[in-house]
Amino acid sequence: MPDFTLPKTYDFKSTESRIYEMWEKSGYFKPKNDPNQPGFDPSIKTFVISIPPPNVTGELHLGHAMFVSMEDLMIRYHRMKGYATLWVPGSDHAGIATQLQVEKALAKEGTSREKIGREEFLKRTWQWNEKYGGIIYQQIRRLGASCDWERVRFTLDEGLSKSVREGFVRLYKKGLIYRGPRLINWSPGLKTAVSDLEVEYSQEPGTLYYFKYMVAGSQDEFIPVATTRPETILGDTAVCVHPEDDRYRKYIGQKVIVPILGREVPVIADAYVEREFGTGALKITPGHDQNDYEISQRHKLPMLSIMDESARINEHGGPYQGLDRFDCRKKIWEDMRSAGLVLKEEAYTLTVPRSQRGGEIIEPMISTQWFVHIQPLADAALEAVRDGRITIVPERFTKVYYNWLENIKDWCISRQLWWGHRVPVWYAPDGTMFCAHNEEEATQQARQQFGTDVHLEQDEDVLDTWFSSGLWPFSTLGWPDNTPDLGYFYPTAMMETGYDILFFWVARMIMMGLEFTGEVPFQTVYLHGLIRDEHGRKMSKSYGNVIDPLIVMDEMGTDALRFTLLVGSTPGNDMSLSVKKVESNRNFANKVWNAGRYVINAISQAPAQGNIDWSLADSWIWARLQTLVRDVERLFQNYQYGEAGRQIYEFFWNDFADWYVELAKLQLAEGGDRAYTTADTLIRVLDTSLRLLHPFTPYITEELWGYLKEAAPQGKEWGPALIVADWPMPLPEEDWETQKVADFSLMQEVVRVIRNLRAEKQVKPGQRTPAI
RNA sequence: GGGCGGGUAGCUCAGUCGGUUAGAGCACAUCCCUUACAAGGAUGGGGUCGCAGGUUCGAGUCCUGUUCCGCCCACCA
Numbered sequence: 065m066p067d068f069t070l071p072k073t074y075d076f077k078s079t080e081s082r083i084y085e086m087w088e089k090s091g092y093f094k095p096k097n098d099p100n101q102p103g104f105d106p107s108i109k110t111f112v113i114s115i116p117p118p119n120v121t122g123e124l125h126l127g128h129a130m131f132v133s134m135e136d137l138m139i140r141y142h143r144m145k146g147y148a149t150l151w152v153p154g155s156d157h158a159g160i161a162t163q164l165q166v167e168k169a170l171a172k173e174g175t176s177r178e179k180i181g182r183e184e185f186l187k188r189t190w191q192w193n194e195k196y197g198g199i200i201y202q203q204i205r206r207l208g209a210s211c212d213w214e215r216v217r218f219t220l221d222e223g224l225s226k227s228v229r230e231g232f233v234r235l236y237k238k239g240l241i242y243r244g245p246r247l248i249n250w251s252p253g254l255k256t257a258v259s260d261l262e263v264e265y266s267q268e269p270g271t272l273y274y275f276k277y278m279v280a281g282s283q284d285e286f287i288p289v290a291t292t293r294p295e296t297i298l299g300d301t302a303v304c305v306h307p308e309d310d311r312y313r314k315y316i317g318q319k320v321i322v323p324i325l326g327r328e329v330p331v332i333a334d335a336y337v338e339r340e341f342g343t344g345a346l347k348i349t350p351g352h353d354q355n356d357y358e359i360s361q362r363h364k365l366p367m368l369s370i371m372d373e374s375a376r377i378n379e380h381g382g383p384y385q386g387l388d389r390f391d392c393r394k395k396i397w398e399d400m401r402s403a404g405l406v407l408k409e410e411a412y413t414l415t416v417p418r419s420q421r422g423g424e425i426i427e428p429m430i431s432t433q434w435f436v437h438i439q440p441l442a443d444a445a446l447e448a449v450r451d452g453r454i455t456i457v458p459e460r461f462t463k464v465y466y467n468w469l470e471n472i473k474d475w476c477i478s479r480q481l482w483w484g485h486r487v488p489v490w491y492a493p494d495g496t497m498f499c500a501h502n503e504e505e506a507t508q509q510a511r512q513q514f515g516t517d518v519h520l521e522q523d524e525d526v527l528d529t530w531f532s533s534g535l536w537p538f539s540t541l542g543w544p545d546n547t548p549d550l551g552y553f554y555p556t557a558m559m560e561t562g563y564d565i566l567f568f569w570v571a572r573m574i575m576m577g578l579e580f581t582g583e584v585p586f587q588t589v590y591l592h593g594l595i596r597d598e599h600g601r602k603m604s605k606s607y608g609n610v611i612d613p614l615i616v617m618d619e620m621g622t623d624a625l626r627f628t629l630l631v632g633s634t635p636g637n638d639m640s641l642s643v644k645k646v647e648s649n650r651n652f653a654n655k656v657w658n659a660g661r662y663v664i665n666a667i668s669q670a671p672a673q674g675n676i677d678w679s680l681a682d683s684w685i686w687a688r689l690q691t692l693v694r695d696v697e698r699l700f701q702n703y704q705y706g707e708a709g710r711q712i713y714e715f716f717w718n719d720f721a722d723w724y725v726e727l728a729k730l731q732l733a734e735g736g737d738r739a740y741t742t743a744d745t746l747i748r749v750l751d752t753s754l755r756l757l758h759p760f761t762p763y764i765t766e767e768l769w770g771y772l773k774e775a776a777p778q779g780k781e782w783g784p785a786l787i788v789a790d791w792p793m794p795l796p797e798e799d800w801e802t803q804k805v806a807d808f809s810l811m812q813e814v815v816r817v818i819r820n821l822r823a824e825k826q827v828k829p830g831q832r833t834p835a836i
Numbered sequence: 837g838g839g840c841g842g843g844u845a846g847c848u849c850a851g852u853c854g855g856u857u858a859g860a861g862c863a864c865a866u867c868c869c870u871u872a873c874a875a876g877g878a879u880g881g882g883g884u885c886g887c888a889g890g891u892u893c894g895a896g897u898c899c900u901g902u903u904c905c906g907c908c909c910a911c912c913a
Contacts, residue, residue, distance in 0.1 A: 072873075265910095272913080291913060304913095338912055346913050355911045415912095458852095460840065467839070467909070563908090598848060600906080632849075632861095637841075638907085640848060648861050651875045662872030702852070710850065710860075725872075816879085823867065823879040 070664065070771065074657035076621030080763045084205060087766075092787045093210045097148035099548035111142035112150045112556040114537045114586075115211060116569070119158035120218065121165060121196040124203035126595045126603070126641065127562065129613040130633075132207045133626040134592055135560045137705060139210055140759040142557075144791035150553050151210060152540045154217035155200060157193075159529040160254065160421055163483040166192050182482050189483050203614065208622055208762045210787065215549075217540040219532040220485070227539035228485045228532050229501050231580055236489075236499040240437045241477075243489075243497070245367075247350070247357040248476050250429040251419050252375035256480035257433050259528060260473060261568055262420045270414035274343065274407035275400055277303050280319035280328050287312060287320060287331065288407055290342030292414050293352075294400070295392040297323055298381045299370040302348040304359060307333035309344055323405050324396060325382050332363050351430050367430055375427045389427070434478035434487060434525065441575035442469045448574060448584050456589045457703045458636040461563060468567050475572075477528045484526030491521050534572035537585035544580075556586045563591040563636055590703055591636050595629075598642035616646055623761035624650035630760050631709035652713060653764050656757070659721045660768040663750045664775045667743040670732055672777040674740025679731060682745045684808035685724040687801035688715060689749055694794040696756055712756050720749060723812070747776050752792045762787065 087093060097108040113135050118128055135151065143149040166189045167177055177185040201216070217224060235241045248257045273294050276286035287303055303320050305312035312331070319328040329348075336359055337346050350360035351369040360367065370380045377384045377392050384392045400406050417426040446469050448454050449462060456462045478487060490498045490506040492514055500506035503522065510518045535543070537559070541550040555577075559570060570589055577585030596602055597609040604610065616625050627649040633639040678686075692715045699708035724745075731742040750772060758765040769786040776782075783789050 070872090073875080289913085293913090336911080341912055343913095349913095353911090353913080355913080358911075464840070464908070471910085567909095594907095600848085634850080634852095642848070642862090644862055645848075647875075651861095651873095654875050655873065658873035658876085660872085665872075699852095704852070707850070707852085714860080721873085722877085729872095820879060 070657075070661040072658075072661075074621070074654055074764060076623065076653070076763065079767050080206070080208075080622055083763050083766050084208065087210065087785070087787055088213070090785065092143075092785065093151075093212050094214065095148040095150045095212065095553075096143075096788075099552040104548075104552075106552065108148045109146075110150065110553055110557070111139070111147040112152070112553045113139060113558045113560060114152045114540055114556055115154060116561045116565075117154045117156040117217075117219065117533065117536065118200050118204075119161050120155040120193055120200070121162055122155075122158070122200050124200060124207075124613055126611060126613050126629075128200075128204065129207060129625060130592055130595055130629050131560060131562070132204055132209050133629045134590070134705070135558075136207070136209050136626075136762070137630055137759040138558060138560065138590075140762060140787065141700060141791065143210070143787065144755065144758070144789060146790070148552075150212055150215070152215050152217065153201070153204070153209070153211040153213060154536075154540060155197065155219070156529060156533060157218065157220045157484065159479060159481050159484040159526060160256075162189060162192070163481050164254075164421075166483070177482065185482055206614070206617060206622060208626065210762075215540070219529070219536075223542070224532060224535070224539045225485055226501075227535050227543055228527065229488045230544040231531070231535055231576065232488050232527070233499055233501055234580065235436060240440065241434060241499075242437060243432065243434050243478075245430050245432045246435065246476075247354060247428055248431050248433055249417065249426045250373070250375070250431060251422075251424060252373065252427055253422060253424045254419075254481075255373050257431060257476055257478060258419065258426065259476050259530075263417045263426050264420050265415050266418055268414050268416045270412055270416075272342065272410040272412035273397060274409070275323065276405045276407060277320040277323070277345070277347070278405070279315060280321050287315060287345045288343040289345045289347050290410075291347055292412060293349075293393065294397045295377070295384075295389050296349040296352050296370070297347065297396060298325060298377065298384060298392075299349045299351045299368045300329055300347045301350055301360060301365045301368055302329050302332045302363070304332050304334050304337055304346045304348050306337040306339045306344065307335060309337075309339050312345055323400050323403065330365075332359075332365075334359050334362065352428050354428055357428075369430045371427060371429060433476050434527075436475040436477055438472050438475050438575070441579055442472045444578045445469055445571060445574040448578060453584045454574065454587060454589060457591065461566060461589075461591055461636060465566060465571060469571060475528075477531050478525040479528055480524070481526050484529060485532055487523040487525045487527060489523045491523065492518055530568055530572055533569055534576040535580070537573055537577060538581050554581065554585075555583045558588050558590060559586040560590045560592065562594060564594060566591065593633060593636055593638040596638050596640045598640050598644075600638070600640050611641060611643065616643065620646050620650040621653060621763070623653050623764050626762075627652065627709065627713075627760050631706050631713065633706050635703055652717065653761060655717055655721060656761070656764060657768065659716070659725060660750060660754075660772065662725060663746045664768070664771045666728070666732060667747055667777075668775040670743035671736070671740045674737045676744065677737045677741050678745075679727075679738065679741070680804065680808055680811070681724060681727040681731065682741060683800070683804040685719060685745060685749055687804050688719050689752055690795055690797070690801065691805075693752065693756070693792045694797070697794045709760050712753070712760070716753050716757070720753065724749070747772065754786060755789055755792050758786050758789075 097105055115135065116131055139149050139151045170176055232241065249260065249263050251258050270292055272290050272292055274288060274290045277289050279285040279287065289303060300322050305316065315331045316333045318331050320331055322329055336355065337344065348356045348359055348365065350357045350365060350367050352371070368380060370378055371389060372378045375389045377387045377389065379385055381392065384396060387395060418424065419426055446466060449456060449465060456465060488500060490500065490503060492510055496513065498506040498509045498520065500509060503520065506520055507518070510520055537556050538550060538554055541547065541554050543550055559573065561570065573585050577583065601607065601609060613625060624646050628641065628646045632641065632645060692711060695711055696708045728742045728746055732739045754765040754769045766786045773782040
């Protein structure tokens with residue numbers, strides 16, 4: 065006779081690692097139907113998720129905990145429903161983030177990447193990777209993630225690098241990639257280009273400076289101009305007024321004199337100018353302002369760059385050469401004041417472009433970069449959502465997606481970093497470009513043109529990290545090779561991620577998926593919200609309100625954390641999280657444990673044989689359970705995972721533990737068929753509840769289920785583990801259910817009234833027994 | 837400037853078919869350490885669902901307007 069006296073409190077610490085190991089060793093994380101194995105059945109339906117790859121050297125935070133919990137829930141649900149489920153894990157090389165970390169470490173040693181050189185730097189970064197790269201995987205495991213660890217991928221792996229080169233070459237050959245000088249966002253600190261998405265605009269107090277643009281050939285005539293950035297005067301190529309502005313119309317076509325430098329530039333007319341703003345006259349700095357750049361293009365004005373890659377004034381800045389842009393701002397304004405060109409200053413709120421990473425002020429600059437001609441890709445990506453091949457949940461983000469793609473600009477994909485996929489283009493000495501999968505291929509091409517002695521140099525730039533992330537759903541399955549995995553598991557089913565990377569990542573995967581595979585990369589996009597603190601504030605280190613999921617798991621268990629994240633959120637909406645919430649769900653886990661403990665112990669002592677004879681309580685709990693199964697199924701179908709979890713919680717605690725288990729004690733005491741039926745009902749209800757709960761709280765349910773199956777009478781086929789047990793099948797509602805629920809509710813009402821009276825009259829327990 | 841989300845109990849939030857008396861957790865009050873669970877049990881207090889209209893037999897839920905908060909996008913120097 066086995067011992068079913070379980071500990072009084074659920075000991076998650078010893079349970080979690082043991083259970084996880086059991087799952088992994090038993091191969092439950094691998095798809096049950098594998099195209100690389102004998103006996104493969106292509107007719108079995110798949111459910112595949114590619115994990116949003118965390119930064120390889122990252123540390124687990126609540127955002128990770130959120131998506132891991134959510135995706136594991138989806139995977140476990142589908143696994144139990146019989147799908148061939150595959151969850152592909154992996155990590156991202158995270159170009160800028162990782163490079164910065166290594167550079168920081170180098171700085172501590174008193175050296176720098178420039179000093180040690182590219183090759184040595186990459187070596188160091190790979191070492192860094194080895195050292196810290198595995199940590200995030202261990203942390204994801206702790207969350208209970210049932211991904212197939214034998215299929216783990218890294219964006220800089222040989223396989224994925226091959227995908228990246230293939231993708232680049234294809235786009236290049238199709239004419240969708242080009243290189244050229246354009247006005248881009250430049251990060252002077254990192255000395256690299258960044259994409260539009262990597263720039264954030266913040267409102268900051270500043271000054272609007274009014275000054276005189278003297279008209280050439282005149283002593284005292286001037287056009288008053290206002291600017292927020294006086295240092296850019298050095299790069300002015302025109303002054304622009306509205307074509308119908310009577311104040312300035314007479315100057316159109318004339319020349320004005322650039323302050324300090326004395327260059328002559330034209331006065332041009334463009335309807336872009338707002339007559340009411342400032343002075344109604346706009347200075348044009350095409351080299352350092354997006355709008356001015358566009359106006360210059362329209363008017364065929366020359367480009368003029370006045371800053372170097374550190375945003376210091378260059379040789380075009382005359383006396384200011386070598387000054388930092390902000391020092392120059394002060395200096396030139398002082399000089400202009402001395403020269404009598406200053407009109408006035410006004411307090412003004414600036415819109416300052418700042419780097420999403422690090423927060424330094426971004427400088428728009430003319431620079432030669434690689435771009436993806438994005439319009440054709442965007443059109444296809446729009447169509448895939450419009451015609452329903454891809455569904456976005458919640459639906460409202462569809463509009464956000466359309467709006468972005470409809471106004472998209474070409475994507476700057478080159479970065480002046482070292483850590484990443486190097487642009488697969490080689491140059492002949494005369495600058496001729498050869499785009500190829502590798503140097504050998506490029507050399508072969510070059511030889512046809514330049515003979516055998518040709519020496520090629522590879523482009524120095526690496527690709528935006530999001531370029532490789534954009535290939536993720538299919539590169540991880542083997543693309544461009546036509547692997548069995550790609551054939552069977554692609555397109556994937558679900559892309560689950562935060563709404564904050566809808567543009568960065570989701571849209572790009574859709575564009576590249578359609579372009580390269582001709583198919584959508586996934587059928588559904590599920591966007592979860594961001595996690596905030598208990599007062600709805602962003603979690604940040606400077607606020608000191610960051611909750612560390614690892615500590616929470618240590619103190620209250622993984623199941624409690626998972627349940628909190630899953631049940632506390634609704635699709636697309638931010639959630640606030642507090643330790644108190646996790647505590648209350650830890651309490652729920654303990655409730656499940658103790659109810660399970662009672663049932664397991666009780667059934668091991670109840671009659672193992674008898675006839676079924678349902679009491680009102682038996683019928684009622686069964687009817688309630690069936691309703692629950694139906695509701696959970698409906699809610700899951702609609703991605704209402706949180707609501708489903710709440711309903712299971714309420715059923716388990718209120719209906720099952722508080723009412724049915726209490727009545728079951730009386731029924732078990734009766735013995736005979738009543739006791740047999742009660743035990744049978746206890747087993748069925750607990751079994752089904754554990755199954756429903758398993759995607760939310762996998763550890764405790766697996767542990768209890770193991771005991772339950774041992775304690776239950778022989779005869780039922782249980783299967784090896786809950787993780788691969790069948791999902792409860794919703795049954796159609798039967799006529800008797802409503803009546804039994806109503807009858808039982810009446811009884812509950814009567815009991816409550818009596819208890820209420822006893823409490824109000826302060827009747828001590830056992831003091832009086834009411835006659836009913 | 838455009839778009840989106842939110843405003844429901846003291847706090848954090850559910851409420852996705854328009855339908856009994858609007859729910860949960862935490863907090864609060866009273867009683868109870870009854871052999872599943874004190875991380876618990878029982879009972880209770882607490883809401884004009886932001887505001888104003890409208891549709892409807894019936895509105896937290898649908899429509900119009902309005903206000904406050906938050907977010908996203910955008911070229912006003």
